[in-house]
Amino acid sequence: MVPWLASDDPFPPVERALGEASGAPGLLAASAELQSSRLIDAYQHGIFPWYSDGQPVLWWSPDPRMVLIPDEFKVSDSLRKTLRRVLKDAAWEIRVDHDFAGVMRACAQTPREGQRGTWITADIVEAYSSLHRDGRAHSIESWFEGRRVGGLYGVSFGRMFFGESMFAHRTDASKIALAALVGHLRHHKIEMIDCQQNTSHLASLGGREITRKAFLRHLRYAVFEPPIPWQFDKSALLATLGVNAES
Missing domain, CATH: 3.30.70.3550 (Leucyl/phenylalanyl-tRNA-protein transferase, N-terminal domain)
Known part of the structure; x- marks a missing residue:
């Protein structure tokens, strides 16, 4: 029951x-x-x-719980080329918390294979927007030529990030946002991103399952650590992944 x-x-x-x-x-x-x-x-x-x-x-x-360890993030050759192009091209921007509610709505409107409708209801948008206003939820957004073309959002407590959803309206736009997030978290030595449940897409990017017990053991100290800053630029982020405009 x-x-x-x-x-x-x-x-x-x-x-x-x-x-x-x-x-x-x-x-x-x-x-x-x-x-x-x-x-x-x-x-x-x-x-x-x-x-x-x-x-x-x-x-x-x-149980088990899907997580992504930032140091295990897989950057394919094609994604690496895309990230280099993003670094060089001023038309590409990585913005943080510029349009949090808009990212949530875009995630809600994105069709998902095997899923009818969306779990991102009006109540969900309002609740997470409240967390965002309190500095506990964040969006990482890919912008091209002044248009938001991809992004993701999640919740941050201490030294833990809980990923919620992502969307792309341009090829690799969500992966660009995720790479930016991973780079930022690696820079601040964050050890784990919660991905909640297993998907083949997350697994292809380096996500893996761990036991609920192991997840909770990490969570018990990570969420009460001092929070990290949420202002950054694309060069600093992507450099932490071993990607730069000249390589």
Whole structure:
């Protein structure tokens, strides 16, 4: 039985999440509302919301957990060429937190294989925008000739980044944003990006699964470390990946 949480109820221990045989592995709890205070508590305990319009708020803590270790990020030859071009071409910009809500809406409108509709509901946009206003959620955006053509958003606590979603309206635009994020996190010695659930796309970029226990062990100290800055330029970012305009 999945517990129903009243507004003041704490989350149950994540070890009580449904198992593989349940048909909804990782489902931990449900609630009627998505409050920003609840969202903060969830991330600090390795829990995230994922649901569709018409459903209650569903809270998850899967085992295993998909993560991307910044030092393991895979830069293919074709992506490396693209990043070099981005560095040289003034038409390309990497912007941070320029249009957070716009990035969320673009992610919501991007079709996903095997997925009908979107989990990025109006309530999700409002809740994460509240975190953004408090400096706890960020967008990394790829801009070309003054137009936002790709990006991603996620939540940042201390020395931990929780990736949420990405989109691309131009070839490799989301990968450019991800490379910029990875470079920034590597520069600040961030050891892990939470990717939540396994996809072939993330695996192709170096993502891998770890046990929930290992994920929570890292989380317990990482989220309470001092926060990192969120202002950067594309040259400093991409140089940390061994990419520069002349190479």
